[in-house]
Amino acid sequence: MSKNEFDELLLKKLQEEDLAYDPEHWDRLSQLLPPSLAPAANKGRKWLIATGIAAAAAFVLATVFYVKLMDKSNDAFPVQEPSVAQKPTETVPAPATGTNVTPPSVQERQNMPVPAPSNPAPAPVTANNSSSANPYTTRAPYNPAQVIPVPVPGTTTREEEHKEEKMAQEPPREQQIVPQSPMPRQKESPVVAKKEENQASVPTYFNDFDNDGPATYVSGAAKANRTSLSLGGGVNYGNLNTGYTVGVSARTKIAGNFFVDGTVAMMYNNNANNVANYNGSTTAKALARPSGQLAASPAIEPTQNLYYVQVNPSIGYQIDKNVALSVGSDFQQMLSRTDGSEKVQLAADNTKIFPAFDVGLTTKSEFNITPNIQAGLMYREGLSNLLKNDGNKYVNRRYFQVQFKYNIPVN
């Protein structure tokens, strides 16, 4: 006996449509399943996140150290006055006749010995050149824009200077002058000017030669005080995590626009609403029973007010004079209850615990209202579930915090 056509039609009919999915069935089933043991996929993902965070922190630290190293290396090559400012220690021989030379600067000319009048050749270039070296490679920057006094006829030095000035108007024909000093010339031949542009990657200290001269360009933040203390407070807004904070902070500049900031604060978490909204549901249902008798008090005894002590180290960047961004870690220890059993019951089958020791990440933006008063907005994300790997049983203490600080400069 085999299946007949009727059986086939039945099969086909039952495959025609599906039954509607009821999520309540899954909810009931999931309660019967053994608790999730942080599967490897999630573990892998969590390790990936942790590795990413560590890599980001390492990158930030490496950037800080690199910037600091660059500062040190720049300090090792301080900007000096042009070598021409150094007084010559020996007499430089005159160049050969017919050689095309670049006339010295005014300062240099003042320091050079005056050649004999019978010598039509221009004065030697610089005191630093040796006879065998190219006399023009160590030439100090020439500034033809400077006013050259007209030599008085009959005055040897002036006449020579005048001649040299005339010669200086001509662009160098044979050799290109490469200034040793990092101080760029204001007027240069096109070739040299291009080289200066290509050297723009040299630290920006030297780009701002219009106002402050070499090695004096400093960002507005860097001009600010390097270390400061501040007193501040804030208000937290978050699901299950509304409250207040008050504490002290210390900030110090480390390199460039980077700074490190540390905060120690007391934090108050208003758990009263959570108790009323969530933990109180069991009690409310018990009271509604026809017997009217109050059932045994629930096993959960929620604390109305939770207190934490908070340590929040962070690293930041001063974007401009008034705005800074920072990221950091956050460690909070519960003071009001240390047995780690402070619970909130979000639903009949969903109980979460406020962690006694909570770890989180913070990101903050700060704005200077006045030089001493700062406003900030911080976001905190809890990491206890990620780090403790215990089945998401902890309340994720995430919240926004609006904060105000009063800064006290130290140095």
Place this chain on the structure above:
Amino acid sequence: MAEYTELDIIEGCRRNNRMHQEYLYKKYYSLFLKLCARYAKDMHDAEQLMQDGFLKIFNHVNDYSGKGSFEGWMRRIVVNTCLDYLKSKYLKNAMQLHFPNEIGESTTFSVENNALDKIAMKDLLGIIQTLPPMSRTVFNLFVFEGYTHKEIGVLLDMSEGTSQWHVNNARKNLQQKIKANQFTEIKCYEQKRI
């Protein structure tokens, strides 16, 4: 809902990953609920059997060796769950019935194509649920699970002839009720017993 491969689901279920378990549940919810509805006497029992079946699947997913399809492996678990339930509740006495006059009789029935076209799937399920428990079970095993009469005989401790009789009996009953359903609306899902 994110898409996972079967391998991902199996591995996830082995690791007790809720996400993968829920994905599997949703994917096979309709299939296994219909399967259980064919064996149960009403939808309430069918839902309970399906839950039990999935529970066994999740608890024993590590026993899946990879031989054969995963769906076939799950299907066998669900069917066995249904059979265990039926054996414990309804089939004890039914197994003791004898049908000496009708054993071996092969009956052909006229195919009511039009009637089947007009009936809804849910109504058809309801009609199947009204069949006598043993006939319903044997019919399901033969028509839907593909068991032979010999295998059914071993499974339910009956002869091949008895198995054949039950299949014929179920067909006859179904055809009669499908015809009757053309004139009567059967609301199976509204008759869940508490």
